[in-house]
Amino acid sequence: MWDVTEEMLDALEIGAGILGTGGxxxxxxxKLEVVQQLRAGKxxxxxxxxxxxxDAFVTTAGGMxxxxxxxERIGRGDECVQAMRALERHLGRRFTHVIxxxxxxxxxxxxxxxxxxxxxxxxxxxxxxxAFPELQMDTFSIYGVAPTPGALADPHGHExxxxxxxxxxxxxxxxxxxxxxxxxxxxxxxxxxxxxxxxRTAIPGTVTLAIEIGRAVRAARAALANxxxxxxxxxxxxRLFHGKIVDVERRLLGGFARGLLRIEGTGPDTGRSLRIxxxxxxxxxxxxxxxxxxxxPDLICLVDEDSAEPITTEIVRYGLRVVVLGIPAPEMLKTxxxxxxxxxxxxxxxxxxxxxxxxxxGRSH
Amino acid sequence: MWDVTEEMLDALEIGAGILGTGGxxxxxxxKLEVVQQLRAGKxxxxxxxxxxxxDAFVTTAGGMxxxxxxxERIGRGDECVQAMRALERHLGRRFTHVIxxxxxxxxxxxxxxxxxxxxxxxxxxxxxxxAFPELQMDTFSIYGVAPTPGALADPHGHExxxxxxxxxxxxxxxxxxxxxxxxxxxxxxxxxxxxxxxxRTAIPGTVTLAIEIGRAVRAARAALANxxxxxxxxxxxxRLFHGKIVDVERRLLGGFARGLLRIEGTGPDTGRSLRIxxxxxxxxxxxxxxxxxxxxPDLICLVDEDSAEPITTEIVRYGLRVVVLGIPAPEMLKTxxxxxxxxxxxxxxxxxxxxxxxxxxGRSH
Numbered sequence: 194m195w196d197v198t199e200e201m202l203d204a205l206e207i208g209a210g211i212l213g214t215g216g217x218x219x220x221x222x223x224k225l226e227v228v229q230q231l232r233a234g235k236x237x238x239x240x241x242x243x244x245x246x247x248d249a250f251v252t253t254a255g256g257m258x259x260x261x262x263x264x265e266r267i268g269r270g271d272e273c274v275q276a277m278r279a280l281e282r283h284l285g286r287r288f289t290h291v292i293x294x295x296x297x298x299x300x301x302x303x304x305x306x307x308x309x310x311x312x313x314x315x316x317x318x319x320x321x322x323x324a325f326p327e328l329q330m331d332t333f334s335i336y337g338v339a340p341t342p343g344a345l346a347d348p349h350g351h352e353x354x355x356x357x358x359x360x361x362x363x364x365x366x367x368x369x370x371x372x373x374x375x376x377x378x379x380x381x382x383x384x385x386x387x388x389x390x391x392x393r394t395a396i397p398g399t400v401t402l403a404i405e406i407g408r409a410v411r412a413a414r415a416a417l418a419n420x421x422x423x424x425x426x427x428x429x430x431x432r433l434f435h436g437k438i439v440d441v442e443r444r445l446l447g448g449f450a451r452g453l454l455r456i457e458g459t460g461p462d463t464g465r466s467l468r469i470x471x472x473x474x475x476x477x478x479x480x481x482x483x484x485x486x487x488x489x490p491d492l493i494c495l496v497d498e499d500s501a502e503p504i505t506t507e508i509v510r511y512g513l514r515v516v517v518l519g520i521p522a523p524e525m526l527k528t529x530x531x532x533x534x535x536x537x538x539x540x541x542x543x544x545x546x547x548x549x550x551x552x553x554x555g556r557s558h
Numbered sequence: 559m560w561d562v563t564e565e566m567l568d569a570l571e572i573g574a575g576i577l578g579t580g581g582x583x584x585x586x587x588x589k590l591e592v593v594q595q596l597r598a599g600k601x602x603x604x605x606x607x608x609x610x611x612x613d614a615f616v617t618t619a620g621g622m623x624x625x626x627x628x629x630e631r632i633g634r635g636d637e638c639v640q641a642m643r644a645l646e647r648h649l650g651r652r653f654t655h656v657i658x659x660x661x662x663x664x665x666x667x668x669x670x671x672x673x674x675x676x677x678x679x680x681x682x683x684x685x686x687x688x689a690f691p692e693l694q695m696d697t698f699s700i701y702g703v704a705p706t707p708g709a710l711a712d713p714h715g716h717e718x719x720x721x722x723x724x725x726x727x728x729x730x731x732x733x734x735x736x737x738x739x740x741x742x743x744x745x746x747x748x749x750x751x752x753x754x755x756x757x758r759t760a761i762p763g764t765v766t767l768a769i770e771i772g773r774a775v776r777a778a779r780a781a782l783a784n785x786x787x788x789x790x791x792x793x794x795x796x797r798l799f800h801g802k803i804v805d806v807e808r809r810l811l812g813g814f815a816r817g818l819l820r821i822e823g824t825g826p827d828t829g830r831s832l833r834i835x836x837x838x839x840x841x842x843x844x845x846x847x848x849x850x851x852x853x854x855p856d857l858i859c860l861v862d863e864d865s866a867e868p869i870t871t872e873i874v875r876y877g878l879r880v881v882v883l884g885i886p887a888p889e890m891l892k893t894x895x896x897x898x899x900x901x902x903x904x905x906x907x908x909x910x911x912x913x914x915x916x917x918x919x920g921r922s923h
Contacts, residue, residue: 279721283648353732354719356644367718370735 194244194314197237197305202227204407209301210503211406211424211518212399214492216450216473217298217324218256219505224302226270230309237305238314239400240290242392245316249388251290252277253320254307255300257328257345257368258378272380273303274310275346280382283342283354292316292391294331294381296399297324297474298505303380318395322523322554323492326449326473328368329361330535332525333384336394340364343383347375355383369447377445396523402427402555410501420501421516429552430520433478433486434467435460435498438513443506449473450506456515467517469493471506476540478517488542490527490535491550492520523554559609559679562602562670567592569772574666575868576771576789576883577764579857581815581838582663582689583621584870589667591635595674602670603679604765607757610655610681614753617642618659618685620668622693622710622733623743637745638668639675640711645747648707648719657681657756659696659746661764662689662839663870668745683760687888687919688857691814691838693733694726695900697890698749701759705729708748712740720748734812742810761888767792767920775866785866786881794917795885798843798851799832800825800863803878808871814838815871821880832882834858836871841905843882853907855892855900856915857885888919 206220213220231237245251254273281287288311291304296319304315320331334340340361345353345368353371358364364383372379386394406427413423425431436456443452451472458465466481475493478486487493495504498514526535527549537545571585578585596602610616619638646652653676656669661684669680685696699705705726710718710733718736723729729748737744751759771792778788790796801821808817816837823830831846840858843851852858860869863879891900892914902910 283719349724349728351723351728351732352721354648354721356717356719358716359714363714363716366739367716367736370739371732374731374735 194238194240197231197239199228199231201404204404204411205301205400206407207410207503208403208406209296209298210505211428211494211496212296212322212403212492213298213324213474213503213505214494215471215475215506215509216326217295217300220299220302222270223299223306227302227305227309230306235309237308239317240314241317242395242397245290245388245391247388249289249391250286251292251316251386251388251391252280252288252382252384253294253304253333254291254380254382255294255303256378257372257381270306271310272346272348273382274307274380275350275352276344276380276382277307277311279344279346279352279354280342280385283344283356284385288313290314290316292395293319293400295319295321295324296403297321300324301400301403315400316391316395317400318397319399320395322396322399322526324474325535328365332396332531333386333390333394334361335531335534338384338386338390338394340384342385343368343381345371345375345379345381347379351375396525398555414500421496421498424496424501425518427555428518428520429554429556430492430518431550431552432516433493433519434458434517435462436467436515438509438511438515441509441511452506454509456517459514469517472540473506475506477537477542477545478519485545487519487550488537488545488547489540490522490531492518492522494518494520519550521550521552521554559603559605562596562604564593564596566769569769569776570666570765571772572775572868573768573771574661574663575870576793576859576861577661577687577768577857578663578689578839578868578870579859580836580840580869580871580874581691582660582665585664585667587635588664588671592667592670592674595671600674602673604682605655605679606682607760607762610753610756612753614654614756615651616655616657616681616751616753616756617645617653617747617749618698619656619672619745619747620659620665621743622737622746635671636675637711637713638747639672639745640715640717641709641745641747642672642676644709644711644717644719645707645750648709648721649750653678655679655681657760658684658765660684660686660689661768662686665689666765666768680765681756681760682765683762684764685760687761687764687891689839690900693730697761697896698751698755698759699726700896700899703749703751703755703759705749707750708733708746710736710740710744710746712744716740761890763920779865786861786863786883789861789866790883792920793883793885794919794921795857795883796915796917797881798858798884799823799882800827801832801880803874803876803880806874806876817871819874821882824879834882837905838871840871842902842907842910843884850910852884852915853902853910853912854905855887855896857883857887859883859885884915886915886917886919
């Protein structure tokens with residue numbers, strides 16, 4: 194068990210940005226809110242999965258919606274707190290701990306906001322080890338936790354509770370439809386979990402990992418070393434491509450930012466090109482000759498070539514000079530059961546085999 | 559207080575069909591379900607607004623969705639019962655009475671189904687005196703009853719509870735989005751009402767009125783008299799146009815059946831033509847020369863010229879010989895407050911003044 198500091202939040206912002214694989218939204222606004230809470234005297238405790246008691250009652254809390262919307266429409270910041278309270282009222286029971294649904298992007302900060310408002314600890318782990326665009330794409334759902342009851346709330350205080358929904362794919366459809374009506378962004382809380390369920394299904398240690406990535410990048414920047422190298426060492430990833438953004442196609446469709454970007458190789462990749470498709474998150478990286486360099490669930494992350502600052506799908510634009518990182522997915526995302534939900538076929542690439550990147554998620558090599 | 563009989567249900571089917579003004583869905587399937595309940599020994603009691611006790615706790619129950627969907631996809635029949643139970647669980651309190659949200663169309667039967675399943679009486683009245691396409695278009699909402707909490711349920715047993723929604727227009731948007739995801743049809747229960755609220759805001763006596771319309775039509779048919787005349791006497795309406803359907807444009811858009819139909823005059827209207835626009839329900843009747851014969855909230859109803867059988871927007875087709883009836887709206891729909899929500903402007907006709915049809919809703923003249 195340890196307490197969150199401002200330094201950790203600065204590091205988490207960078208690490209969660211990289212693990213967001215282009216999506217997940219920018220953690221910056223959430224960080225400001227958490228910093229404000231710390232400065233107001235609040236304490237945010239982080240518990241490892243081993244440290245939570247057997248009678249813990251846990252849920253995830255975060256934001257749902259397209260990152261394209263979240264940068265244009267700033268929420269109240271506490272929508273997920275309200276969603277958690279709505280879920281507690283529906284259940285007639287209080288949560289004892291909160292865990293991130295996805296550590297990648299803005300949803301890394303939301304459990305911290307909940308912890309500050311509700312006075313409960315955050316669990317060191319999450320349900321994705323990265324970011325994914327849809328609700329059913331987390332290890333809680335993949336490994337059998339019932340998806341509902343769950344709650345959505347919007348900045349106007351509106352609450353919607355989902356119950357007895359047969360599966361997470363259906364919940365995703367219903368909740369996405371409401372989120373779009375809520376203006377494209379909402380806070381969520383779901384599913385309620387016992388200690389046994391969260392220990393069995395969560396990806397452990399990802400809050401720590403995200404902080405370590407950010408610390409390595411910041412230390413390299415300060416030491417005038419190469420921040421991209423630093424990020425690779427901590428994540429267990431590799432350089433996939435080096436180049437300049439030459440084209441971005443992006444549209445908001447069904448509540449998602451969908452599109453593709455093209456990169457013209459520079460340095461070692463001069464003369465080659467790369468195309469990356471995304472649905473909020475980067476899904477597949479293919480060279481001009483059709484070679485697949487990486488595909489979901491492995492992480493495809495764009496960072497600035499000098500600073501290793503993460504570049505998300507909503508800010509990527511012509512002319513940026515980037516390195517494309519490939520980070521092996523957590524083992525829990527590579528099982529046949531998981532690949533059914535978050536493998537290439539699930540994202541519309543039934544002809545693409547999943548050839549895992551070498552290495553181990555979060556371990557230097 | 560009186561008990562429902564099978565004869566009343568046969569009459570209600572016709573009367574509710576006429577008051578459906580083209581929309582509201584066909585009451586036939588619901589009637590079969592209620593008949594089955596009566597034959598199984600269930601009793602359905604009807605209470606007038608004066609007869610309910612001061613501590614009554616009331617809600618409406620019905621089906622939401624496009625009638626186009628409801629004739630293609632037959633529900634389980636008890637979705638609104640499940641929605642009511644979900645709302646009761648959310649509130650921690652049982653309802654003592656149920657009332658129709660709209661007496662026009664299929665939602666005339668749904669409170670009877672609820673009454674049979676849950677063993678509570680139906681109130682003689684509703685929130686529209688006809689059918690309207692959207693949730694906020696009832697007198698409960700217009701005259702200040704808070705729209706939530708409310709619940710939706712689908713044939714798979716999925717439940718969605720809406721709470722703290724600022725107004726009924728927002729609830730309509732959220733609930734419509736979920737209904738579309740539920741396959742285009744869902745059962746609903748909302749809003750909870752006290753005895754004072756329902757007495758103040760409901761349109762009284764509309765179950766009785768619908769039954770009387772159906773009885774008059776059936777009696778005229780049996781006596782080889784004119785069933786259209788019989789319907790007009792009971793409703794307080796008039797003949798607007800006589801003709802043959804020559805064109806129907808209909809599409810399913812945003813969960814609604816939208817379109818228009820064209821009628822070529824016959825008999826007294828030979829040489830003239832009529833165009834009727836609809837959104838589930840008929841909205842405006844205009845002649846070929848642009849004269850407006852009737853507009854919402856007044857009721858524009860198509861019936862078969864011989865039998866006075868109601869013709870809904872989902873079954874209307876080329877060649878049918880019809881009489882277009884104009885029935886004056888209930889007084890509660892004609893106030894400035896009501897016209898803001900269900901007048902011509904609310905339906906996209908800001909240049910059309912509301913010139914009420916002569917006569918009184920439900921009173922012969």
